[in-house]
Amino acid sequence: MASSGDEGRVxxxxxxAAESAAADExxxxxxxxxxxxxxxxxxENGITRLLLTLIPHFRExxxxxxxxxxxxxxxxxxxxxxxxxxxxxxxxxxxPLGQSDILNRQVVKSDSATIKIPELDFEIPPEAQxxxxxxxxxxxxxxxxxxxxxxxxxxxxxxxxxxAIDQFLLKLRSLGSGEAAFTFIxxxxxxxxxxxxxxxxxxxxxxxxxxxxxxxxxxAALGFLAEPPTEQPGEAVLPASAVESNSDGLQSVPHGSxxxxxxxxxxxxxxxxxxAAALCRYSAPEEVDTLPSTCGACGTECVTRFFATKIPYFxxxxxxxxTCDMCGYRNSELKPGGEIPAKGKKIxxxxxxxxxxxRDVIKSDSASVKVPELELELSSGTLGGMVTTVxxxxxxxxxxxxxxxxxxxxxxxxxxxxxxxxDFKERLSKLLSLQEPWTLIIDDGLAASFVAPATDSLEDDSxxxxxxxxxxxxxxxxxxxxxxxxxxxxxxxxxxxx
Numbered sequence: 001m002a003s004s005g006d007e008g009r010v011x012x013x014x015x016x017a018a019e020s021a022a023a024d025e026x027x028x029x030x031x032x033x034x035x036x037x038x039x040x041x042x043x044e045n046g047i048t049r050l051l052l053t054l055i056p057h058f059r060e061x062x063x064x065x066x067x068x069x070x071x072x073x074x075x076x077x078x079x080x081x082x083x084x085x086x087x088x089x090x091x092x093x094x095x096p097l098g099q100s101d102i103l104n105r106q107v108v109k110s111d112s113a114t115i116k117i118p119e120l121d122f123e124i125p126p127e128a129q130x131x132x133x134x135x136x137x138x139x140x141x142x143x144x145x146x147x148x149x150x151x152x153x154x155x156x157x158x159x160x161x162x163x164a165i166d167q168f169l170l171k172l173r174s175l176g177s178g179e180a181a182f183t184f185i186x187x188x189x190x191x192x193x194x195x196x197x198x199x200x201x202x203x204x205x206x207x208x209x210x211x212x213x214x215x216x217x218x219x220a221a222l223g224f225l226a227e228p229p230t231e232q233p234g235e236a237v238l239p240a241s242a243v244e245s246n247s248d249g250l251q252s253v254p255h256g257s258x259x260x261x262x263x264x265x266x267x268x269x270x271x272x273x274x275x276a277a278a279l280c281r282y283s284a285p286e287e288v289d290t291l292p293s294t295c296g297a298c299g300t301e302c303v304t305r306f307f308a309t310k311i312p313y314f315x316x317x318x319x320x321x322x323t324c325d326m327c328g329y330r331n332s333e334l335k336p337g338g339e340i341p342a343k344g345k346k347i348x349x350x351x352x353x354x355x356x357x358x359r360d361v362i363k364s365d366s367a368s369v370k371v372p373e374l375e376l377e378l379s380s381g382t383l384g385g386m387v388t389t390v391x392x393x394x395x396x397x398x399x400x401x402x403x404x405x406x407x408x409x410x411x412x413x414x415x416x417x418x419x420x421x422x423d424f425k426e427r428l429s430k431l432l433s434l435q436e437p438w439t440l441i442i443d444d445g446l447a448a449s450f451v452a453p454a455t456d457s458l459e460d461d462s463x464x465x466x467x468x469x470x471x472x473x474x475x476x477x478x479x480x481x482x483x484x485x486x487x488x489x490x491x492x493x494x495x496x497x498x
């Protein structure tokens with residue numbers, strides 16, 4: 001370790017700085033750390049200052065600022081210090097012609113994020129721009145500067161390529177100045193990127209957000225072991241009978257085994273009370289199956305347990321639960337079983353008392369949620385599929401809005417934006433305290449969502465209404481039903497049955 005000289009600060013490595021800052025998180029002032037770094041412009045040593053800080057309602061980040069006293073070179077970066085998000089995120093922002101205010105929206109780009117502009121067939125890979133906090137215009141102009149930097153050398157080596165890049169830079173500058181309409185796509189497998197929505201908590205017609213499961217290739221690109229271990233030559237998998245006769249049978253069951261053995265293994269590894277309460281709430285499953293999976297937080301191998309059950313007044317569903325022994329990550333999902341219904345379903349619940357807050361709610365991936373009294377609308381896919389209660393659904397919506405739109409709650413936010421969010425949170429708390437009745441609307445094109453009735457008969461529940469409707473062509477297109485062809489499968493089933 002070396003000393004920083006006149007200021008008397010201790011220069012430490014990045015790991016020590018992060019650990020020291022994390023240990024002192026309860027202190028009033030987060031310590032600023034300095035490390036000596038090589039300047040890539042002049043080759044002399046400069047100073048990199050590190051600060052671990054927490055952005056309110058967002059996540060922990062490491063701010064890094066480099067300065068070289070010899071040549072004046074300066075640079076800054078932002079890196080995420082927390083864990084990966086359970087799913088990747090993809091933001092798509094439409095920038096209309098002449099609306100320069102859209103270009104001023106804040107953008108958080110992590111090290112793993114890719115930026116695309118389809119109109120120019122232009123892509124900024126993750127390694128081209130490190131993690132940064134900027135605006136749409138700032139990211140575009142930074143790309144222009146980086147492409148322009150080597151133009152003099154290109155003109156000497158390949159004049160034709162340099163001329164083509166000059167023409168491309170003219171188009172890119174026109175986008176950065178708002179002279180042309182384009183689409184700004186931010187795709188981050190780590191889920192740690194963000195584009196500001198000034199209309200939050202209301203939806204933005206120009207901004208769409210999609211969350212997705214990471215592929216094995218994306219897990220590997222993030223630095224995690226994604227491929228399962230290859231089976232060694234000559235190593236045979238024990239049959240179920242041999243496993244049952246083994247005294248250490250629980251550890252000898254092959255990874256991802258299914259059937260009665262896997263069902264007993266899954267139950268034996270869990271808490272009996274929790275398993276019984278979760279699995280036997282509606283009907284006791286005859287068998288719990290397991291399949292190999294990958295942890296969405298740390299990328300290691302884990303096990304997903306699932307079983308099928310029938311919910312009264314609803315349909316057959318598949319309950320899936322994933323736990324990771326390495327990092328403690330847990331996730332539960334509910335998938336619809338059986339065939340795709342011919343019609344969608346709209347569920348309307350009038351919440352009037354505390355009993356209504358405890359109603360069971362099943363929200364699928366394809367369901368949208370509306371609360372007219374708050375002018376709150378969540379598009380399909382938001383929050384994913386979940387099994388919860390009415391109160392739990394509202395709480396999760398509030399937590400998700402604070403996490404995604406956290407920059408609009410920080411210290412640098414304008415006062416009118418802060419007041420807007422404070423008013424919204426106050427109105428949201430009134431819903432849970434039942435100071436006045438309110439309405440919950442769940443619209444599901446696949447009819448895979450459900451709200452439990454308060455009476456034994458669904459018809460006797462006057463506060464709950466369920467109506468079916470014919471899906472539009474746009475809804476079928478979004479769900480991928482227009483291109484679905486099951487004629488081959490139908491013919492095969494008909495041949496088998498005859």
